Every structure is written in structure tokens, then in C-alpha cells.
Amino acid sequence: QVQLQESGPGLVKPSQTLSLTCTVSGGSISSGGYYWSWIRQHPGKGLEWIGYIYYSGSTYYNPSLKSRVTISVDTSKNQFSLKLSSVTAADTAVYYCARDPGGNSVVDYWGQGTLVTVSS
Amino acid sequence: DIQMTQSPSSLSASVGDRVTITCQASQDISNYLNWYQQKPGKAPKLLIYDASNLETGVPSRFSGSGSGTDFTFTISSLQPEDIATYYCQQYDNLPPAFGPGTKVDIK
Numbered sequence: 001q002v003q004l005q006e007s008g009p010g011l012v013k014p015s016q017t018l019s020l021t022c023t024v025s026g027g028s029i030s031s032g033g034y035y036w037s038w039i040r041q042h043p044g045k046g047l048e049w050i051g052y053i054y055y056s057g058s059t060y061y062n063p064s065l066k067s068r069v070t071i072s073v074d075t076s077k078n079q080f081s082l083k084l085s086s087v088t089a090a091d092t093a094v095y096y097c098a099r100d101p102g103g104n105s106v107v108d109y110w111g112q113g114t115l116v117t118v119s120s
Numbered sequence: 121d122i123q124m125t126q127s128p129s130s131l132s133a134s135v136g137d138r139v140t141i142t143c144q145a146s147q148d149i150s151n152y153l154n155w156y157q158q159k160p161g162k163a164p165k166l167l168i169y170d171a172s173n174l175e176t177g178v179p180s181r182f183s184g185s186g187s188g189t190d191f192t193f194t195i196s197s198l199q200p201e202d203i204a205t206y207y208c209q210q211y212d213n214l215p216p217a218f219g220p221g222t223k224v225d226i227k
Contacts, residue, residue, distance in 0.1 A: 047164065047207060047218040062215040063121075096163055105211035106154055108175075110163035 002026040004097045004111035012091075012118050018084040022097030022111060023077070030055045030075040035100040037107065038071060038082045040093040048093075052100060053080055087118045122146050122210050124219035132227040139195040141222045143186075143208035151187045152212035158221075159204045167206075168193065200226060 008020035022036070029036060037052035051061040053071045061069045070083040084091060095116055099109040123146040133139050143153065151171040156164035166175045168184035171191055181196045195202055203226055208219040 046220045047209075049216045049218075060214065064215070098163075104152075105209075105214075105216035106166065106169050107156075107164070108166055110165075113163050 002099060002109045004099065004109060006095060006097050006111045006114040008114065008116070010115060010117060012087055012116060013120050014088055014118055015086055018082070018087050018091060018095075018116055018118070020082045020095055020097075020114065020116070021079050022081070023079050024099075025078070028075075029073060029078050029080065033101065035103040036071075036073065036080045037098045037100050037105075039096045039098055039107070039110075041096070041113070042090075042093045049105065050082065050084075050095075052103070052105075054103070089118050092116065092118045121215060122149060122213050122217050124208055124210055124217050126206075126208060126219040126222050128222060129220065130223040130225070132225045133198050134227045135198055135200060137198045139198050139202075139224060141193040141206055141208075141224075143191040143193065143219050145189045145191075145210055145212075148188050149210045149212035152210055153184070153186070153191050154209045154211065155182075155184050155193045156207045156209065156218075157202075157204045158207065164207060195224075198224070198226070 003025045005023045012018045035052040038050040053059045068085045073080040094113040096113045097111040098107040125144045153171045155168035158164040172184045183194045205221045205223045
């Protein structure tokens with residue numbers, strides 16, 4: 001059973017960089033065939049796809065966030081990470097890491113989500 | 121970008137009722153549509169993929185249909201555990217986009 005777990009600070013100051021890590025258990029990121037995604041949900045609102053990465057390092061970023069987003073992978077630790085720079089209050093959201101089999105933007109496993117608040 | 125709309129935004133129904141939610145895409149997305157269920161405080165759960173295919177382990181009272189721009193999600197007999205918000209999501213074009221959600225309550 002694959003499990004994903006987000007970790008990182010729950011509070012980030014405006015203009016700083018939000019950094020989150022997703023640890024994958026029950027399966028190897030480097031086995032291939034899966035794309036590893038970040039999706040966020042603003043409080044009480046809908047879902048927004050941030051981007052994804054393949055184990056090889058190839059990435060896709062949502063154009064609405066592309067200038068501020070970096071997703072990276074560490075296969076030795078079976079982790080992938082999100083960095084979002086120059087954050088504002090509008091970046092306050094629950095951030096989910098997720099698995100997408102085949103890169104079709106269909107999520108079959110999600111992390112539990114972590115709330116990140118941007119505030120001074 | 122493709123925009124997704126859903127209706128209604130919320131509904132209340134009795135246990136055993138048939139519940140129908142509609143989702144519309146701003147352009148033709150063929151059958152590249154998913155439906156997710158999200159319970160309060162939890163991550164979404166995939167119920168339907170490719171517009172009409174039931175994910176493994178999902179009860180058969182859930183179903184989906186449609187193609188092109190118009191899609192329907194149905195719960196044939198609403199159960200108390202179905203209280204949740206339901207989202208459609210297109211994956212025909214990048215970026216993938218979710219609808220705004222439909223909140224389902226028990227009357």
C-alpha cells in the first residue's frame with residue numbers, strides 16, 4: 001500500500017519561500033511509471049494543480065505558478081519536494097502531494113495534506 | 121486553459137435518493153474526466169476515471185457518464201457515508217483543472 005506524507009513548516013512569512021517535502025513509502029519513486037504531483041486547496045475552496053515530476057527529473061508546472069515553483073526529486077530518500085518562492089497570503093492553502101500513474105493527471109494516491117499559512 | 125463548471129453547488133437529499141451532479145467543460149475534452157470525493161478534513165478520493173470507469177473498490181452506486189463538454193455523476197441510492205464534496209477534473213489539456221465542487225448533504 002503506497003503512502004505519501006507531507007512535511008514542512010506550517011507558517012511562512014510573506015516574500016519568503018515555502019518548502020515542503022513528500023516522503024513516499026510502500027513503493028519506489030525510481031521504479032518509474034508514476035508522476036509525483038503537488039496540488040493545493042485554498043481554505044474552503046477548490047483544488048489547483050501545482051505541477052509534477054518524474055523520477056528522471058522531468059517536470060511540468062502550472063503556468064499560473066511557473067515563475068515561482070520548483071519541484072525536485074531525491075530518489076535516494078524516496079522523496080520529492082516543492083519550493084514556492086515570493087509567497088503572499090494568497091498562497092495560504094492545504095498542500096497535497098499525490099501520485100499520478102502514467103502522467104495523465106489522474107491521482108490514485110494522496111497524502112493527508114498540510115496546511116501552510118502565509119503570515120507575518 | 122479549460123474551465124470547469126459544476127451544478128448545483130450544493131444539494132440536500134434523503135437517504136436512498138438518487139443524486140445527480142453535472143459538470144461542464146469550456147471545450148471538448150473527449151472522455152478525459154475524473155470524479156473525486158472529498159470528505160471534511162480529508163484528501164480527495166478518486167471515484168471515476170475516463171468519465172465512466174469506476175475505480176477499484178468504489179461502490180457500484182456511484183457512476184459517471186458523458187463525453188465532449190457535458191458530464192454527469194450519479195449516486196443511485198444516497199448513503200449517510202456519501203456526505204462529501206464532489207469534484208470533477210479534466211485531464212485532456214494541461215493544466216489539469218478541477219470544477220468548483222458540489223457539496224452533498226443529507227436532508
